[in-house]
Amino acid sequence: MSKFKKSGKRDMGSISTASLPDIVFMLLFFFMVATVLRTEEEMVRVIRPEASEIYKIEKKHLIRYINIGPPQDKRYGTEPVIQLNDQFADVAQIRDWVENERLTLAEAEQTKMWVSMKVDQDTKMGVVTDVKQELRKASALKVLYSANSRERTN
Amino acid sequence: MARRELQEINAGSMADIAFLLLIFWLVTTTIDSDEGVKRQLPPPVPPDMEQQEVKDGDVYNVRTNFRDELLVEKEVMSIGQLKDGAKDFLVATGTGLLHPERPNVTLGDDNMKYPERQWVRKAELIVLEQSYLAAGQEKAAERVREKLTAIELFGSDYRELPGSALISLQTDRNTSYNLYLQVQNELEAAVNELRDELSLAKFNESYASLEERYGRTKEESLLDKIKAIRLVFPQRISEAEPRDASQGYY
Numbered sequence: 001m002s003k004f005k006k007s008g009k010r011d012m013g014s015i016s017t018a019s020l021p022d023i024v025f026m027l028l029f030f031f032m033v034a035t036v037l038r039t040e041e042e043m044v045r046v047i048r049p050e051a052s053e054i055y056k057i058e059k060k061h062l063i064r065y066i067n068i069g070p071p072q073d074k075r076y077g078t079e080p081v082i083q084l085n086d087q088f089a090d091v092a093q094i095r096d097w098v099e100n101e102r103l104t105l106a107e108a109e110q111t112k113m114w115v116s117m118k119v120d121q122d123t124k125m126g127v128v129t130d131v132k133q134e135l136r137k138a139s140a141l142k143v144l145y146s147a148n149s150r151e152r153t154n
Numbered sequence: 155m156a157r158r159e160l161q162e163i164n165a166g167s168m169a170d171i172a173f174l175l176l177i178f179w180l181v182t183t184t185i186d187s188d189e190g191v192k193r194q195l196p197p198p199v200p201p202d203m204e205q206q207e208v209k210d211g212d213v214y215n216v217r218t219n220f221r222d223e224l225l226v227e228k229e230v231m232s233i234g235q236l237k238d239g240a241k242d243f244l245v246a247t248g249t250g251l252l253h254p255e256r257p258n259v260t261l262g263d264d265n266m267k268y269p270e271r272q273w274v275r276k277a278e279l280i281v282l283e284q285s286y287l288a289a290g291q292e293k294a295a296e297r298v299r300e301k302l303t304a305i306e307l308f309g310s311d312y313r314e315l316p317g318s319a320l321i322s323l324q325t326d327r328n329t330s331y332n333l334y335l336q337v338q339n340e341l342e343a344a345v346n347e348l349r350d351e352l353s354l355a356k357f358n359e360s361y362a363s364l365e366e367r368y369g370r371t372k373e374e375s376l377l378d379k380i381k382a383i384r385l386v387f388p389q390r391i392s393e394a395e396p397r398d399a400s401q402g403y404y
Contacts, residue, residue, distance in 0.1 A: 024172035055192035126327035
């Protein structure tokens with residue numbers, strides 16, 4: 001008789017699923033904390049270009065966004081427009097906008113503001129250049145050209 | 155009196171509820187990615203600023219036109235060649251470290267194509283530092299000291315780019331944004347690749363990894379290495395003041 005033979009049929013206890021809700025809740029909270037909610041509606045269509053030399057900004061609260069692209073709503077035409085916060089804007093408004101956005105930051109961080117330009121890849125440079133010139137006049141010199149990452153070409 | 159046993163609530167569906175919440179959250183949130191190509195814009199130019207005389211060879215001219223074509227140093231080029239072109243421009247006269255001076259680069263010529271890198275020598279720097287300190291120019295002395303650290307880290311003298319050497323980019327108003335960004339990207343890639351090469355050869359670590367580690371640890375020794383590499387390969391990409399080129403074309 002084998003020494004290892006089991007004497008009787010043992011019942012496999014079912015795994016307790018009591019902690020499953022806790023695990024899932026933890027996941028939920030993780031995602032809630034880790035994701036950044038898009039604070040503004042995108043009113044222009046932006047297909048971002050691809051680039052390999054990507055820089056990622058760690059401090060997200062320092063970033064302000066300028067979107068440039070054709071309007072989502074066709075009634076506004078197909079020419080690229082500038083969107084600041086939640087509305088369409090004119091190039092001339094950018095300087096005021098920069099000033100206002102700067103005031104929303106803590107005083108010590110006002111010089112560290114980033115402007116992230118989300119520009120549709122088919123936009124002509126004319127409007128982008130105008131925006132850049134305005135940013136220079138407003139002394140918002142740190143600019144990030146928003147792009148998707150890709151491999152370096154050889 | 156009979157005490158009734160409190161019935162336990164079945165928590166089996168709790169997981170389902172939590173899952174529903176989780177999936178709802180996943181679907182409704184959009185993750186905003188904040189990555190892209192970083193650039194520092196130049197401060198506005200004062201109207202009375204004098205135009206500086208720059209040697210022809212010191213500037214790598216990149217122009218784009220309304221048909222998304224590239225004109226680099228007066229020659230038509232495709233975007234794929236741009237990175238190698240820019241790298242060539244930066245190392246043509248030899249860095250004294252990895253890149254030997256090329257024999258076919260004509261020096262002292264009027265129509266020279268490349269910026270002439272100048273030797274940075276330890277002995278001269280030491281003298282220079284003393285003279286700055288004697289004159290009380292702390293900042294200038296500090297810059298010299300940075301170069302001395304670089305020489306120490308590399309283990310040899312090196313050649314630096316002249317101060318006026320830069321890559322200049324001029325875009326037409328009708329160039330597409332995509333091409334503009336690709337050009338910016340390729341130019342930055344050129345500098346980054348050269349930095350990586352040098353860093354791997356001298357410090358056994360890529361430049362990107364040096365920067366990444368410095369960002370985490372703020373270690374002084376890493377910063378010295380980063381500064382040393384930047385001295386040899388500074389990132390000088392300038393954007394020319396915009397001009398409405400369409401008026402000149404026709």
